[in-house]
Amino acid sequence: xxxxxxxxxxxxxxxxxxxxxxxxxxxxxxxxxxxxxxxxxxxxxxxxxxxxxxxxxxxxxxxxxxxxxxxxxxxxxxxxxxxxxxxxxxxxxxxxxxxxxxxxxxxxxxxxxxxxxxxxxxxxxxxxxxxxxxxxxxxxxxxxxxxxxxxxxxxxxxxxxxxxxxxxxxxxxxxxxxxxxxxxxxxxxxxxxxxxxxxxxxxxxxxxxxxxxxxxxxxxxxxxxxxxxxxxxxxxxxxxxxxxxxxxxxxxxxxxxxxxxxxxxxxxxxxxxxxxxxxxxxxxxxxxxxxxxxxxxxxxxxxxxxxxxxxxxxxxxxxxxxxxxxxxxxxxxxxxxxxxxxxxxxxxxxxxxxxxxxxxxxxxxxxxxxxxxxxxxxxxxxxxxxxxxxxxxxxxxxxxxxxxxxxxxxxxxxxxxxxxxxxxxxxxx
Ligand SMILES: Cc1cc2nc3c(=O)[nH]c(=O)nc-3n(C[C@H](O)[C@H](O)[C@H](O)COP(=O)(O)OP(=O)(O)OC[C@H]3O[C@@H](n4cnc5c(N)ncnc54)[C@H](O)[C@@H]3O)c2cc1C
Numbered sequence: 001x002x003x004x005x006x007x008x009x010x011x012x013x014x015x016x017x018x019x020x021x022x023x024x025x026x027x028x029x030x031x032x033x034x035x036x037x038x039x040x041x042x043x044x045x046x047x048x049x050x051x052x053x054x055x056x057x058x059x060x061x062x063x064x065x066x067x068x069x070x071x072x073x074x075x076x077x078x079x080x081x082x083x084x085x086x087x088x089x090x091x092x093x094x095x096x097x098x099x100x101x102x103x104x105x106x107x108x109x110x111x112x113x114x115x116x117x118x119x120x121x122x123x124x125x126x127x128x129x130x131x132x133x134x135x136x137x138x139x140x141x142x143x144x145x146x147x148x149x150x151x152x153x154x155x156x157x158x159x160x161x162x163x164x165x166x167x168x169x170x171x172x173x174x175x176x177x178x179x180x181x182x183x184x185x186x187x188x189x190x191x192x193x194x195x196x197x198x199x200x201x202x203x204x205x206x207x208x209x210x211x212x213x214x215x216x217x218x219x220x221x222x223x224x225x226x227x228x229x230x231x232x233x234x235x236x237x238x239x240x241x242x243x244x245x246x247x248x249x250x251x252x253x254x255x256x257x258x259x260x261x262x263x264x265x266x267x268x269x270x271x272x273x274x275x276x277x278x279x280x281x282x283x284x285x286x287x288x289x290x291x292x293x294x295x296x297x298x299x300x301x302x303x304x305x306x307x308x309x310x311x312x313x314x315x316x317x318x319x320x321x322x323x324x325x326x327x328x329x330x331x332x333x334x335x336x337x338x339x340x341x342x343x344x345x346x347x348x349x350x351x352x353x354x355x356x357x358x359x360x361x362x363x364x365x366x367x368x369x370x371x372x373x374x375x376x377x378x379x380x381x382x383x384x385x386x387x388x389x390x391x392x393x394x395x396x397x398x399x400x401x402x403x404x405x406x407x408x409x410x411x412x413x414x415x416x417x418x419x420x421x422x423x424x425x426x427x428x429x
Pocket of ligand 1: 018019020021022023024041042043044045046047048049050051052053054055056057058059178179180181208209210211212213216231232233265321325326360361362363385386387388389390391392393394395396
């Protein structure tokens, strides 16, 4: 997108969408398709944060069962969105495979099949011979694998910008380089969104602010349990084709890219940034931290008072979202080097590839690692669609569609109950 495409803000629209990641862009698109006037404001560039920095896996496999109905819908939406762009975004049903190096690991991976039983997915366990056949090798290195042929992948750097171009062509006013600072209310309801470039009157707004959603809402006196976890990924130089889909394994996970290289990452390798909100929400997060203790290094650093830390502002003041247009955390280079080493051990065919580029990303995590899609308490008309917890590229269009339906008062395609904000207070009580 070109920030100068829409230099003037509309004075009034039906709905303002805050945030140009996959959630905001798809929500805006569905609202426009349903006949509403929509403005999307993005403080930096479309998809410049998580939505372009992820691994590009669009998977049902391994998901929390509460998310599965929405993910199944999201997979259906992905097909439509990808086809409608008319652009090459690397999209396809290329499958997800989790390799198991031991029988114990295979049993752990296979246990998820019980959770997913009600959804009649095409996920199945591959034998050692089938796993070798899938990877084009014959060394019987693996005890087996969990495999979902219908799972998809896409190129994150291409997909959401393409969706945004399509949304703009269909009438969504997209304003990049424009942070939302706050909201205005009238008669107890949302009546406008205040941005750094002026106010847009509206009757509803959707906040799809990713890692910034908590900061934005706290300034309005709305508290959501959402913290940021730093993760990283890398792109390799081109290498031989092992498999076109997403291949997960302990130590290194990879996805074949359009450019012939691999996007490389490691699950359970993130850094949990301690910010003031971490204390407010600490006990809500204890189970996550407990179960993921091996995953998250806990770090108190200069980020404690950084942009995602505590902040308060008035609507006529410069906000943290204007001071940091694009969150671009430094990746952990030692970890990335270790990931590459693991990838080469697991897949000897990759002996010749090297890291060509690496990047960090701030993931917005909720205590139960499923999204919050709900109206903000105390501000009717302001809807929250955030907390996709590190697997939102796949489910993002579903979240966008669900948020749009709730704003419109339509019967949603899946039950929104699992995504209520009040679930955390209920669980604590
Ligand atoms: C390294 C990494 C690997 C991942 N791998 C996968 C994967 O393989 N599969 C998967 O499904 N998911 C994956 N994810 C997670 C996925 O990328 C995210 O869950 C998803 O992109 C979140 O989308 P979003 O729209 O909610 O947020 P974002 O993409 O972060 O977008 C939020 C946008 O809102 C903007 N914004 C915030 N506040 C304001 C404001 N006040 N005014 C204006 N604009 C604002 C921000 O600038 C940002 O552009 C990964 C994430 C990372 C970091």
